[in-house]
Amino acid sequence: MWDRIIFCGLVICLICLTDQTQGQKTPLVVQGTDCTQIKTLSPRATSGVYVIQPAGVTSPFKVYCEMLVDGGWTVFQRRTGAEVLFNRKWAVYKQGFGNLQKDHWLGLSKVFDLTKGGRGLNSTMRVDLWDFEGGTAFAEYSDFRLGTEKEAYKLNVGAYKGNAGDAIRGKYAGIDQNGFGFSTTDKDNDGCSPCIFGDIAENTCSFSEGGGGWWYSRCGSASLNGDWHPAGEHIGWNSGLHWATWKGPAPYSARASRMMIKSVWKKIITAN
Template sequence: MKSLVGYCGLLAFLLSITAQAKKQPTRVSSQRTDCTQIKALSPQASSGVYVIQPPGVKTPFKAYCEMRPDGGWTVFQRRSGGAVSFTRKWAAYKGGFGNLTDDHWLGLKKVQSLTKNKIKKWTLRVDLWDHEGGTAFAEYRNFRLGSEKAAFKLHVGKYKGNAGDAIRGSYPGIDQNGFGFSTIDRDNDGCSPCIFGDIAENDCSSADGGGWWYSRCGSASLHGEWHPAGNHIGWGSGLHWDTWKGRAPYSLKATRMMIKSV
């Protein structure tokens, strides 16, 4: 009988603890503001999806963290095939789309919420893969995005890498730094029109595909139509980084864009 009474008492205690736990709100550590902080707090943390909450953001959100020896990187773009279309309108690019563990776009609003923190500075890394087994990268210091009112204007600082500085352009006059984001339904590029030989372009998103920080129209554009090996050369719409793969338009096999705080 005593054992039965003891068991009932233990059961009541456990039920009470469970009920209290259910009343507690889900909390995200104030230190987990981004993937860099997670890596710093847990050096052995593995790559994967984590919940982060940048300062000033009321609702935490999920992001894929690429944990590297040089820190934790918050991935905001990944492309490796044609399953996820990047030909989308402004609302989709603002909010994000795709699967965080596969091809996806995190969302302009989320990236802007990370980089608007004036206490931190951010490094942008762009990783590129071609169809022949080659890879290259470009890194930019002092990366940030402007507000939505400013069309999430792109700001990048000093470049380093082996892919070339395609954002500033493979030739003068097409610097994309300082331009707002454009989509097929919202034009913020610098063409009115742009003249390419005997072709006049008013809207870079329609010609190059997807959404991007176009200027006139530029030599970096990673959101066009994905093309498989054997059908990846000569397309105006594709995944382009012309300072690495130039001349005849070359559509890349895979890309990844990510940021870390420094």
């Protein structure tokens, strides 16, 4: 159905953008509104960096597309090591950082643009996880979107499926992260004022997660932007790449993580 929608000037639009990695102007072709559309229009498209322009967005930008059997996914977070530090402040998390072909955070403003909906589309968010023992797991959430910047890019997710567990809604009651704004060390939007963990009072979850930004609630059991820990040093740390419904009981920092989104058509329910 993608080809029934008029994306005038998006798919084959020659523009001139400033290439941030080279520091010079380079002619680039806008290849679609997102990775899902690119894969739909070009089924043989392979994974790599593409230029997209979501509907209603004036400035195109680059993304990394994972072109899988079930469609094109736009990657907005990747962690595989300690080369890229994720202890960043609000402005940097908003803009994005890292290398699109390696470890990076795409940017809250770009993820908002990709998930604000319209034209009958929703977004599915997928989290892929890798451990140090050769295992993998995933979690998928329907109806994924972020609130506006004034709403601190509030997290909204729908139904869960997968084998990693629903860590966003929590390993135990009272720590649901759905509906909370994004927090960094310089912009606290979590639910702790303070949170009491045994004999420890926690006011700012981002500090205990090594400065990593995330959608904390009462800190919560999902957090993938903390410090990366190597093999042998990945168990028992308060900071890390945590998906607590997958590993435990001691805190376990994953070897790698990837977060990405795919556009899907909204289900229309009609009365009989």
